[in-house]
Amino acid sequence: MDPNRRRGRSQSPVGSQADQDLAVPDNLDSTMQLLFLACQGDAPGVEALLHGGVDVNSINLDGRTALHVAACEGQREVVSVLLDWQANIDARDRWGSTAVADSKCYGHMDIYDLLKSHGGKAPRNRRTPMMVSNPGEIPEYELNPGELQFRKGDEVLKGTYQVAKWNGTKVSVKIVDRETYSDQEAINSFRHELTVFEKVRHPNVVQFIGAVTQNIPMMIVSEYHANADLGSLIQRKGRLNGHKVLRYALDIARGMTYLHQCKPDPIIHCDLKPKCQKYLPG
Template sequence: MEVVSQLKRGISRQFSTGSLKKIGSFSFKRQTSFDPRLTNASRFLFGRQSSLDPNRRSPAVPENLDSTMQLLFMACRGDGKGMAELLREGIDVNSIDLDGRTALHIAACEGHVEVVKLLLDCKANIEARDRWGSTAAADAKFYGNVEVYNLLKARGAKRPKTRKTPMAVSNPKDVPDYEVNPTELQFRRGEDIYKNTHQVAKWNGTKVVVKILDKDSYSDPDFINAFKNELSMLLKVRHPNVIQFFGAVTQNTPMMIISEYHPKGNLGSYLQKKGRLQLHQVLRFSIDIARGMNYLHECKPDPIIHCNLKPKHILLDAGDKLKVAGFGLIKLSKISPGKAKLAHPISHMNKLSLYMAPEVYKNEIFDRKVDSFSFGLILYEMLDGSPPFHPSPPEEVVKKICLEGIRPPLKFKSKICPSDLRELIKECWSTNPMIRPTFAEIIVRLNKMHSDYSKQGRWKGTFKLPWYAISMLLSIANATTF
């Protein structure tokens, strides 16, 4: 009889049957509206919609409500007593529907002052954003609920300055497949995400890198076009030696690009710590870079010219595999198949990039061989342990390389830089693009070097055992002789 009475109470309060879970004795437990097992996985609309919702939809009440939906429905009706009872039973005050809307959003839209006070007293997130980036304060102001708006403002609410992103779609059905709900990203506590920077976050339990577009950039067409261009490039590529794209936030502010996390940072910082690399590591790293660049250059119908290849844009994963990143940051104008030019004057990019090909610096027409030039300088840095002409000022180095045609001396011993590797570097940074090899040719030559030197025993001494390991092996060998 006790079970029957509990069932009756549950049905009268419009709990969905899927919300019944047996834990010891029969009890009702909240079921999230995101549960994929729900058969009625459609958006439930309560009264007025988000002020940023591109489509005004008529309110609808579902036949079956789980506890989250019931909380939102009571917020729409202004049923403070019913909400207080649900909250006492442990319902999360910040529960959201499929549009990311909380009870506070809905109460603010409807102008229920007492309900808003109740929710705030129960620690409702006053800055929670729905899938369009709207907050409760923004919705209250949009619908003219002055008292609610003033209450929220007095409690510290801030109305978003940007109501729509430049990439917002008018129809929710047109939201891109790669779109990520920003509420799923977990940043470090107290971190200001409104920065044009890269930050580490957790997404679905996995560490990712999030590139965030600064909020002041939304009115600048150049920044927005650069963001779109980088996003379009990342959507095209998938290769073990190219950075992996996970998703993006384009319908909410701030706009973000989400990619894989590399715990060891970039090649530039790695070289600063390690200094000069051994030959076997130089060849292995070079092959990784060449494979990633060759994939970009072989993309159809047009090659992806990096145009800004440098150690900072080469990332190391946990297994010391290198991955090319940073492509698509510079907007190019297509001149002909395989030929391009900077879309903007050189003042719009970093003039002090030490790895820039002379054609790029002089704003001339160029092809994918500009990346081979940068690759030659990166090869030199891995062998030397420091950038070309270090520690000369960057502006002097750029003039030497791009205008005067001077190259850093290859004063390496043959053990550090064999003649065939020395010849490859010279060809890569040649002033004549026709002499520079393609990355397909570079891969063949590097693989041959790696094979030849390993056969010749050039790796001798690379894998030396520490003294304590040797002594342990000797003791084991002596013990087995008796």
């Protein structure tokens, strides 16, 4: 269902082999069957599934509906069937795109006009400096911002780390200030931070979980530590005893040794102060 693969595919296959190629695989669940048939332009097949009880607004893991897929692939007949079945015309996928936006993006203006005539809306331009036009270029670490839940009443502060929940798990989220989007140096720094962060894996380095780069605001999501940083601990407790000093020093040294030995390019921390060090109690 990648719209960028459709150009090499025959839209009207003829012969038994082509019919076999377009047959719905038996191992697909009902949602994926619906999206598969929408992609292939099989309007009767789509309608049969809907008559069989499949939800017209069911989504895949990327939040895309059959209407998204049909609009993206230029399947007008399928789009008409889905609209007759009251498909949610303004449903957004994980990147915030609607069927209207997809049809316009891929040049299917007849479908775009059809969707607009049914009240469809194209979302406002919410481009980020890292947004890509080809869905295949979206980074593997990209997260759906809708899966991040901040506590009600908490002010979302840009440029700071905040606690949120991602699929039920507490995480630490750094929100990029939108004012920096026009600062190319700041964006390059953010991009570099992601490049480094996504490839490191070590018990003494905070674990990178993912990032939001295709939606506003952009965010970095990492492992959550309930305890404060080492700098705050020293301010609160004062001088640490020898055992703790040795323990924390060894943990920091192990993490730094790992970074310095990364291949092919070593990683230098550049800001190794207590405020940047998380600690575990004990």
